[in-house]
Amino acid sequence: MDKTADHSAQRNTGFYKRLKTHFKGIRLNVLLKDYTSLRIGGPAKYFYEAGAPADFVRILKFAKKYKIKYFILGGGTNILFSDKEFDGLVVRFLGTGIIFRGACVNAEAGANLQTVIAASIKAGLKGLEGLAGIPGTIGGAIRGNAGTVEAEIGDSVISAKIFDSRSGCVKTFKRPALNFRYRTSLLKKNKKLILLSVVLKLCKAKNPAALAAKLRENAARRSLTQPKGQSAGCIFMNPQRKINGRTMSAGELIDKAGLKGARINSAEISRVHANFFLNTGRATSRDMLALINLAKKKVYEKFKIRLKEEIEIVK
Ligand code: EPU
Helix, strand or coil, X not given: CCHHHHHHHHHHHHHHHHHHHHCCCCEEEEEHHHHCCCCCCCEEEEEEEECCHHHHHHHHHHHHHCCCCEEEECCCCCEEECCCCEEEEEEEECCCCEEEECXXXXXXXXXXXXXXXXXXXXXXXXXXXXXXXXXXEHHHHHHCCCECCXXXXXXXXXXXXXXXXXXXXXXXXXXXXXCCECCECHHHHXXXXXXXXXXXXXXXXXXXXXXXXXXHHHHHHHHHHCCCCECCCECXXXXXXXXXXXXXXXXXXXXXXXXXXXXXXXXXXXXXXXXXXXXXXXXXXXHHHHHHHHHHHHHHHHHCCCCCECCEEEC
């Protein structure tokens, strides 16, 4: 037998025993497809859902101590997992606390973004309506600076409480240090930094009834322009480069490359919005990756623009 493999198996068995002793809820071989909006993903070797921030931090320290690869999963709405086993630990943080202080809201990373928006509107606070309809958790939204044509969540951030897995410390970062840019942030660039909670600055609405109406209007527009099936939202970021004096969205580029409705097995480029790739049944990560590469290739051939993925691809 290969000595390295044998050694690693022994180490992992020891790790699992300790893991089970310290974390009762640990599960083995959990199918990641059940935790993603694309419904794609093989089993995670170890899977844990932490309810409290202290428990979340504790398991991350544990994984570091035993040198086990880990991955933090939020709402699973912006991710493409491999069909193969994730040979490590997948952790979800289930902390969903939302606390209002004046015109600020403090939300834990596991809180659902739309729940935070609805609660803010109920509290008569304005500022998040532009993010109506974006699925997933606050954690995922902050990390990827989720947004629409109207707003980006980074614009509302005051500070974020972050666990730094290199130092093992929890620190508060103010907005400038979080380096929000179009669909990215310090947290996306540095995987060692893990969001625990965030403080968002909103403002008192002069007309609270109008906020709910605005939210409905945004959601209605979204449901007209975006497909309903199993997807991960927009696959690519919008390129910033201009063609004939104007920028074209990734959706428009893929559309103009003639790819609406293109399929690889059960993976399909939406006919409603070409930057949405659907799992129409039993699509695998291979099918989806092949479709992503096809879109990149055709858009490059036609426009000489290299599309960059917005979703996270875990191989
Ligand atoms: N368009 C086409 N063909 C298509 C799709 C779009 O010609 O198949 C054209 C539209 O007609 C429009 C332009 O492209 O003129 C932009 O389209 P849209 O208004 O749908 O916005 P988008 O840039 O494609 C962005 C965000 C979405 C967000 C919407 C709504 C990105 C990558 N996407 O889409 O976010 O919901 O604005 O504001 O920034 C996501 O991040 O996952 C996401 C879905």
